[in-house]
Amino acid sequence: xxxxxxxxxxxxxxxxxxxxxxxxxxxxxxxxxxxxxxxxxxxxxxxxxxxxxxxxxxxxxxxxxxxxxxxxxxxxxxxxxxxxxxxxxxxxxxxxxxxxxxxxxxxxxxxxxxxxxxxxxxxxxxxxxxxxxxxxxxxxxxxxxxxxxxxxxxxxxxxxxxxxxxxxxxxxxxxxxxxxxxxxxxxxxxxxxxxxxxxxxxxxxxxxxxxxxxxxxxxxxxxxxxxxxxxxxxxxxxxxxxxxxxxxxxxxxxx
Amino acid sequence: xxxxxxxxxxxxxxxxxxxxxxxxxxxxxxxxxxxxxxxxxxxxxxxxxxxxxxxxxxxxxxxxxxxxxxxxxxxxxxxxxxxxxxxxxxxxxxxxxxxxxxxxxxxxxxxxxxxxxxxxxxxxxxxxxxxxxxxxxxxxxxxxxxxxxxxxxxxxxxxxxxxxxxxxxxxxxxxxxxxxxxxxxxxxxxxxxxxxxxxxxxxxxxxxxxxxxxxxxxxxxxxxxxxxxxxxxxxxxxxxxxxxxxxxxxxxxxxxxxxxxxxxxxxx
Numbered sequence: 014x015x016x017x018x019x020x021x022x023x024x025x026x027x028x029x030x031x032x033x034x035x036x037x038x039x040x041x042x043x044x045x046x047x048x049x050x051x052x053x054x055x056x057x058x059x060x061x062x063x064x065x066x067x068x069x070x071x072x073x074x075x076x077x078x079x080x081x082x083x084x085x086x087x088x089x090x091x092x093x094x095x096x097x098x099x100x101x102x103x104x105x106x107x108x109x110x111x112x113x114x115x116x117x118x119x120x121x122x123x124x125x126x127x128x129x130x131x132x133x134x135x136x137x138x139x140x141x142x143x144x145x146x147x148x149x150x151x152x153x154x155x156x157x158x159x160x161x162x163x164x165x166x167x168x169x170x171x172x173x174x175x176x177x178x179x180x181x182x183x184x185x186x187x188x189x190x191x192x193x194x195x196x197x198x199x200x201x202x203x204x205x206x207x208x209x210x211x212x213x214x215x216x217x218x219x220x221x222x223x224x225x226x227x228x229x230x231x232x233x234x235x236x237x238x239x240x241x242x243x244x245x246x247x248x249x250x251x252x253x254x255x256x257x258x259x260x261x262x263x264x265x266x267x268x
Numbered sequence: 269x270x271x272x273x274x275x276x277x278x279x280x281x282x283x284x285x286x287x288x289x290x291x292x293x294x295x296x297x298x299x300x301x302x303x304x305x306x307x308x309x310x311x312x313x314x315x316x317x318x319x320x321x322x323x324x325x326x327x328x329x330x331x332x333x334x335x336x337x338x339x340x341x342x343x344x345x346x347x348x349x350x351x352x353x354x355x356x357x358x359x360x361x362x363x364x365x366x367x368x369x370x371x372x373x374x375x376x377x378x379x380x381x382x383x384x385x386x387x388x389x390x391x392x393x394x395x396x397x398x399x400x401x402x403x404x405x406x407x408x409x410x411x412x413x414x415x416x417x418x419x420x421x422x423x424x425x426x427x428x429x430x431x432x433x434x435x436x437x438x439x440x441x442x443x444x445x446x447x448x449x450x451x452x453x454x455x456x457x458x459x460x461x462x463x464x465x466x467x468x469x470x471x472x473x474x475x476x477x478x479x480x481x482x483x484x485x486x487x488x489x490x491x492x493x494x495x496x497x498x499x500x501x502x503x504x505x506x507x508x509x510x511x512x513x514x515x516x517x518x519x520x521x522x523x524x525x526x527x528x529x530x531x532x533x534x535x536x
Binding site for chain 1: 390392393472474480483485486
């Protein structure tokens with residue numbers, strides 16, 4: 014919905030459902046990177062999936078609201094009139110991502126017995142979940158994965174089968190105009206990005222580390238067998254968040 | 269209807285070269301020094317035909333005068349296009365769009381369109397071709413000083429080639445959309461649209477010389493442990509160590525359903 018500025022209110026609301034699928038997400042990807050073109054006939058089965066830029070749900074609201082004129086008194090009006098509130102609300106599904114692994118002393122290429130093309134992929138042995146949750150230490154079920162076995166063809170899992178946390182953010186602004194002359198105005202403006210200081214999960218520790226090739230016991234799980242948090246940077250935990258509240262104060266002269 | 273001419277990019281000095289798989293003849297491939305042992309049991313490089321031995325550091329290098337160095341490699345303008353890939357001529361890009369007032373009262377309007385779009389391939393696909401032989405060769409000088417260059421063995425290693433698909437298909441995007449705009453109350457409009465794109469001939473990079481999956485587990489290509497250090501994986505011991513072949517053959521689809529978009533269009 015787009016409401017043009019009328020009676021002090023400008024409003025825009027839109028929602029987009031989108032889906033982007035393909036075998037590669039960038040122009041001229043590297044030959045060793047995840048999702049690199051394969052040399053056998055399994056290119057589509059291995060790499061056809063959500064693109065890196067796939068964002069399933071997009072919802073945006075933007076508005077500008079000019080507060081009604083509070084008084085006709087010139088002196089009080091200088092302080093009470095010409096206030097403006099504006100903002101943007103944004104909800105967007107997080108980016109899709111992959112799960113990696115590390116076997117000490119063994120490269121992913123060694124497991125597939127080839128070189129300079131993509132190696133084995135993480136294997137799923139349980140329900141990993143959606144890839145995100147409100148618990149910063151359990152973005153997915155960390156026990157649902159294991160490393161591929163020697164002789165892997167790199168087909169254990171597809172591409173981009175988990176999704177990061179969504180963006181759920183409010184940007185708000187408060188502005189006050191002061192008349193300088195008949196045509197010139199001074200605007201003092203306070204902008205707050207992520208105004209509610211809502212923690213926005215972003216990157217995830219998504220690399221499983223195991224003890225050895227013959228003993229694929231994970232060594233970087235965040236919780237021990239009793240459920241105690243023992244590794245805050247373990248597999249499946251949040252490694253970075255999006256920016257906290259940022260505020261800026263500015264002055265503009267309009268003429 | 270639009271018409272594109274996407275001329276192949278080329279180096280004015282014709283220093284670039286391409287690798288054409290159909291012009292590569294395995295019988296003409298140069299020999300490589302293989303790992304072996306001399307009479308004293310020391311690890312050495314061995315010419316598999318003459319039995320000549322060199323220091324182990326030369327394992328995997330090309331035996332001089334043992335084959336065609338430019339096997340499958342063609343230089344720009346030498347029997348091939350200056351741009352090293354075909355000029356596809358005029359690209360036809362039809363586009364069609366429509367708007368239909370269903371009721372005749374502008375209460376329901378259907379709009380749609382479809383079109384073809386071409387992209388010019390990025391410059392790197394040509395820029396990188398300048399580092400191919402014969403313009404660029406990278407021999408390594410071992411066991412010597414600067415003033416000794418030219419007096420000792422100066423052997424080439426298998427070059428790492430960058431090639432580009434000679435067919436030269438242009439990355440192509442097919443875009444389409446269809447939507448319905450329905451007039452609501454309060455002079456507002458509900459807009460529901462489906463928007464999609466499909467890409468083809470998108471650039472990708474593929475290693476033409478990569479060994480098959482599982483190759484390292486085959487006994488016949490394994491290198492004995494005592495020889496492994498100088499010839500990692502044995503896989504480099506081919507005439508060409510790596511061909512980064514750029515082809516335009518991948519596809520990508522994207523579709524969006526944009527709903528609901530309500531537009532208030534009452535004039536101020």
